[in-house]
Amino acid sequence: MRNKSIYLLLACVCGSVAAILASQWLKAQASNQGPGETREIFVAGMAIDVGEKITPEKIQLEQWPADKIPQGSTGELEVLEGKYAKQRFYVGEAIMPVKLMEENWSTVPKGYRVVAMKASDSSIANLIQPGDRVDVMAYFNKSELIPRSITKTVLMGVRVYALDGDTQRRVGEDRPKTLRTIQLLIHEKDAEAWTYANELGNIRLSLGSDADYSTEDGSNEAGQRFLEWLDEYRKMQEEALAALEQGSTNAADSAVEEEGFPMIKMVEGRLMEYWIVPGKIPVLRGEVGKTSNVSAAPSNIKINSNSNSKSSPDPSVEAEVEDGLDYLNGDASPFFQDSEEPGLNPATN
Numbered sequence: 001m002r003n004k005s006i007y008l009l010l011a012c013v014c015g016s017v018a019a020i021l022a023s024q025w026l027k028a029q030a031s032n033q034g035p036g037e038t039r040e041i042f043v044a045g046m047a048i049d050v051g052e053k054i055t056p057e058k059i060q061l062e063q064w065p066a067d068k069i070p071q072g073s074t075g076e077l078e079v080l081e082g083k084y085a086k087q088r089f090y091v092g093e094a095i096m097p098v099k100l101m102e103e104n105w106s107t108v109p110k111g112y113r114v115v116a117m118k119a120s121d122s123s124i125a126n127l128i129q130p131g132d133r134v135d136v137m138a139y140f141n142k143s144e145l146i147p148r149s150i151t152k153t154v155l156m157g158v159r160v161y162a163l164d165g166d167t168q169r170r171v172g173e174d175r176p177k178t179l180r181t182i183q184l185l186i187h188e189k190d191a192e193a194w195t196y197a198n199e200l201g202n203i204r205l206s207l208g209s210d211a212d213y214s215t216e217d218g219s220n221e222a223g224q225r226f227l228e229w230l231d232e233y234r235k236m237q238e239e240a241l242a243a244l245e246q247g248s249t250n251a252a253d254s255a256v257e258e259e260g261f262p263m264i265k266m267v268e269g270r271l272m273e274y275w276i277v278p279g280k281i282p283v284l285r286g287e288v289g290k291t292s293n294v295s296a297a298p299s300n301i302k303i304n305s306n307s308n309s310k311s312s313p314d315p316s317v318e319a320e321v322e323d324g325l326d327y328l329n330g331d332a333s334p335f336f337q338d339s340e341e342p343g344l345n346p347a348t349n
Contacts, residue, residue, distance in 0.1 A: 041073040048089040072096040119179035133208040138201035161185040189219035
């Protein structure tokens with residue numbers, strides 16, 4: 001029993017010594033270790049709202065632990081100066097280039113317009129924020145101005161200016177639960193393309209890239225192509241309409257040119273020429289050897305097929321014999337001369 005007590009006492013003494021030695025070693029290590037590495041970055045010296053320009057007066061350099069610095073932060077002024085805040089910065093918040101923009105789209109620049117559409121017409125309304133870029137598509141049903149049902153790209157890479165009139169980017173609980181309208185920032189030269197698409201078709205949006213789709217005059221490349229497509233089809237329609245009207249004007253003149261054959265009939269002592277087209281009513285061209293304005297055969301014409309008597313001269317028939325076949329008409333016609341030779345009868349038609 002006595003030996004056990006001695007062993008326990010020795011164990012307690014050894015444990016205490018070990019604990020003291022370990023504590024002293026840890027303190028020595030802590031005293032020998034220097035402070036952690038730090039680096040200077042720019043932070044907001046005051047609250048900076050969306051669309052405000054970044055100036056030296058609004059930012060300041062601050063020492064941050066290297067392991068606490070947000071990725072993308074910088075201490076170089078030229079990287080930040082002159083740009084605009086894409087979202088709100090609070091005092092002491094690190095200024096990162098990814099949260100800045102080259103131009104201020106929160107105010108309408110010169111030469112641009114803001115147009116609106118219903119948020120319910122866009123399936124990506126809950127995915128976009130002010131400042132994002134979208135492509136404008138439109139579906140058109142076949143009509144007098146549209147050659148066939150088709151989906152066309154109207155504009156590409158246009159900025160979302162605001163959601164329900166709010167130009168600030170909202171996150172988390174600050175984002176609206178429902179949206180009514182989406183406002184887009186377009187160049188004034190693209191207003192015509194937008195108007196045609198909005199009036200003639202159904203507008204849809206899709207997420208776009210940050211690529212620049214501007215032409216030399218600042219308008220959108222896709223907008224110009226869309227207007228050229230509309231103009232080309234409009235010209236085709238006008239040419240087709242003009243050809244149709246011209247065809248209607250020449251219908252009567254071209255009727256006698258249809259494939260057929262001429263036929264001469266004697267009508268009341270006069271030789272009349274008809275143009276025969278199979279399956280159609282004969283067209284009266286006029287009296288043989290005379291110019292006639294008659295354009296259609298009268299329905300009440302009677303043809304004397306078996307008459308042996310002389311016809312009374314028509315008062316309208318000229319008395320003098322003219323060139324051509326006029327000598328065959330009237331009382332002087334050989335068809336109406338009595339013949340003394342047997343077997344000869346006056347000619348008939």
